[in-house]
Amino acid sequence: MLTLNVIGAGRVGQTLARLFHSADQFQIASVFTRTAATAQHASHFIGSGKAVHNLLELASADVCMLTVADDDIATISNLLLVKDMLKPRSIVFHCSGSKSSSILQPLRDAGHYVASFHPVRSFASPEVVVADFVDTYCGVEGDAEALAILVPAFEAIGARTFMLETEHKLRYHAASVFASNYLVTLMDIALKTYQAAGLSPEMAVALAQPLAKKTLENVFSSSTEDALTGPIKRGDLETVEKQLADLALWDQQAASLYQAFIDPTKAVANRVKRH
Template structure:
């Protein structure tokens, strides 16, 4: 069984580490975090791996997984190279959706095969991720040998792997941000507006939840053009303008967000009318 060292056991690192350990895909050797407390708790969650707090403490491994924030990848690459931990024919991959595997190029010069693997899902609750990871789409790109090994490894934990174009990863990841992160922002803004209209937060959540859930269901069952309802779809632009003016008195940022959606939503409505 190949060995795996995890650098950055946040929610992604913990989840994948536990899956790899549970399903005996990799033998976890080291779990590196910024603090010993985090490293110990992450190792305990995964069920394997020696908790460490610095690169020089990492054990040698066949595979290194960098599950750190995007801005830290380059630094960790430099440290791995500095301490000569990457041996010929080992595999190094990161989990960033926005950065390509080219950021790992200095390690390729050391003989490593590099790649990136981006699971397209929310990792808000690692325990839940572990329980329902099967079927998760994972975008992958990089060196051929690394792709072969990692495609098999992720397939073994239930992932459905697809290839990405490295030159378009920023655009690809922006799509994921719209589909996930900004949905959270929109729901939060909707709840703020309900509360500002005099409702309590519990009722605001109970109103937003079925509305958002059914709309998402319709988007993927019927398509976005058929799923669109509301004032823009009806052509009620006087209502749209009055709502924008009212929101300006509440919060300029929320009003500007509302306004920014008008032209894009109008285009969807036009497509719908043309069908």
Template sequence: MRPTLNIVGGGHVGRALGRLFARSGLFVIQDVMTRSLHSARHAVDFIGAGDPVHEIAALRHADVWMLAVADDQIAQVASALAKAGLVDGAVVFHCSGAKSSAELDAAARAGALAASVHPVRSFADPAAVAAAFDGTYCGIEGEPHALALLGAAFEAIGARLVPIDAAAKTVYHAASVFASNYLVTVLDAALRAYQAAGIEPEVARELARPLATETLSNVFRLGPESALSGPIARGDMATVARQQQAVTTWDEATGALYAALAEATTDLARRKRGGA
């Protein structure tokens, strides 16, 4: 008998993983609950399996529960499921990168086996994710028996599992923010600075593209110390000071960003030179 899976949350993550699990045949997709019956039906249509539900009273017992909800809703949903008597003996997991499995304490106290599985990738296009999930790294932590079941299920849909320290979950998620969100912010600053120099936006992107892509390639091929180049790596702090002043004069907020990055880059350059 295949285990039953209920999905709470029909956003990008819930839909993408739901479709993957439905196609794999690992679980019987049972109930899919979202805030409205309309959105639940859309989620079920995307997943290709399950029954749409929009209230906890309509949910059935399941062997596995995936809580694909916003971070600040995880504990609330877990508590509601526990109060409804739905999770005793079940595996309950969430997909947050910022919160640990401790967010599911209410469910654990009600007899559930709690865990978290966080796919490290963007879910902006759930259809594309479902079509090319193979090789996706997933940070996992939680109750060992829950991880045994979930680990096998995620590996079956192509995941690469990375055990993480639950106590360091927030720092772990911040790493992804640095690698993704803040990278966008830094590139936005670069593009705006090009435009401030009179360069058209389309041309600015083409100027930044080879610098950004080659630098990223070097970081992952050689490591950050070897990939670092530019005035700070050369020790040309006079140039850095002039740039700092010019950027601050142009845009004070971007100047503050430049200053913070210069300080961090100076530390990286010291490591590059083998300093303390």
């Protein structure tokens, strides 16, 4: 069985390492975080691996999983190279959504195999994700030699892998930000706007929750064109302008966001008309 070092055992690292260990895909060698306490906690959660808080104490391993912050990937991978901490022809992969495997090019140039694997989901709670990871989509790209080992390992823990184009990794991740992170921000603004209209926080949630939930259901059961409702679809642009002016009196940030959505929403509405 191939050995795996987990470098940066936060929520993503802990989750994947525990799943790999439970499915007998890798033997966990070292579990690295920046402090002894967090490394020990991560190792305990994973159920295997030596807790390490000094990177130079990593055990030798066949595969290295970099689940560190995006800005640390290049630094950590270069340190592994400079300190000669990798076996010949090691596999090194990271789990960043926005960075491609090209950030590991120095390792590739040194004869190692590199890849990136991005699980398309929230990792708010490792315990929860471990329990329902099956059918999680994972965007992958990188060297064929790395993918030949990693794709079967990810599929063994229930992932649905799909190939990404390396040059479009940033754009792919931006789509995920729209679908997840910015959706949260949009709901935050909606709830605040309801409250600014004089409604209680509880009533704001009561109104926004079914509206947002049903809208998303309509998007994915049909299409964005069919799901669109409201003043722009009706061509009631006077209402839109009045709402924009009213929002500007209350909160310029909310008004700017509202305005930013006008033209893209008109584009969706125009597609409806053409159909």
